[in-house]
Amino acid sequence: MKIIIYLAASANGLISNNRNVPDWLSPEYGAGFMAISQRTQAVIMGKTTYNILSPDYLPLKEGSLVVLTHDTNATPSQSNVLFTSDSPEKIVAALASKGHTEAVIIGGTQTVSAFMKAGLVNEIILVVEPVLFGSGLLFVDDADFEYQLALLDVKKLNNNTIQLHYEVKGKRI
Numbered sequence: 001m002k003i004i005i006y007l008a009a010s011a012n013g014l015i016s017n018n019r020n021v022p023d024w025l026s027p028e029y030g031a032g033f034m035a036i037s038q039r040t041q042a043v044i045m046g047k048t049t050y051n052i053l054s055p056d057y058l059p060l061k062e063g064s065l066v067v068l069t070h071d072t073n074a075t076p077s078q079s080n081v082l083f084t085s086d087s088p089e090k091i092v093a094a095l096a097s098k099g100h101t102e103a104v105i106i107g108g109t110q111t112v113s114a115f116m117k118a119g120l121v122n123e124i125i126l127v128v129e130p131v132l133f134g135s136g137l138l139f140v141d142d143a144d145f146e147y148q149l150a151l152l153d154v155k156k157l158n159n160n161t162i163q164l165h166y167e168v169k170g171k172r173i
């Protein structure tokens with residue numbers, strides 16, 4: 001089971017600004033988001049990210065949309081949404097038992113951090129947008145780990161946006 005993180009970041013590595021308005025994201029980021037969701041048919045996100053995307057911008061009508069939340073009795077906006085408070089290990093095992101071979105984590109910081117801490121992430125795709133945020137959310141937070149990455153690919157997506165594709169190698173802490 002391959003777990004991939006797909007996120008947009010500012011040039012200084014933040015994944016949102018304090019206005020919390022996604023007006024800095026390029027169409028190329030959006031196209032990549034849809035493409036990887038369609039390819040994997042398994043998308044993992046936190047409840048805050050779900051609340052931003054639901055009901056109109058969730059990336060899959062079929063397949064698996066897994067949403068981390070402690071409020072597992074809430075009513076989802078569509079039938080393929082699963083609200084869960086399971087551990088990252090259990091979530092990955094459940095997706096594998098449904099026949100998925102890949103899943104993509106689309107945010108936000110808490111969710112990315114939980115899977116990185118668990119050592120379950122195989123690849124990271126970072127779309128670096130031409131903005132610099134003085135404050136905002138980090139890619140990962142509240143974690144002591146250190147990972148080595150291997151660069152698999154760099155793509156220029158438009159005049160200002162690049163995509164970095166990494167393989168996650170060993171975890172040091």
Ligand SMILES: NC(=O)c1ccc[n+]([C@@H]2O[C@H](COP(=O)([O-])OP(=O)(O)OC[C@H]3O[C@@H](n4cnc5c(N)ncnc54)[C@H](OP(=O)(O)O)[C@@H]3O)[C@@H](O)[C@H]2O)c1
Pocket residue numbers: 006007008009014015016020045046047048049050052068069070071084085086106107108109110111112114137
């Ligand atoms: N740049 C990008 O590509 C990108 C993509 C997506 C999102 N974002 C940004 O990321 C921000 C949201 O990030 P975030 O870190 O605040 O939130 P998040 O990870 O999307 O969601 C956090 C919520 O998920 C639930 N949760 C997290 N860990 C859990 C666990 N181990 N067990 C059970 N539930 C868990 C909790 O929900 P409950 O309170 O319901 O329990 C928590 O409040 C937004 O501002 C958004 O703009 C950026």
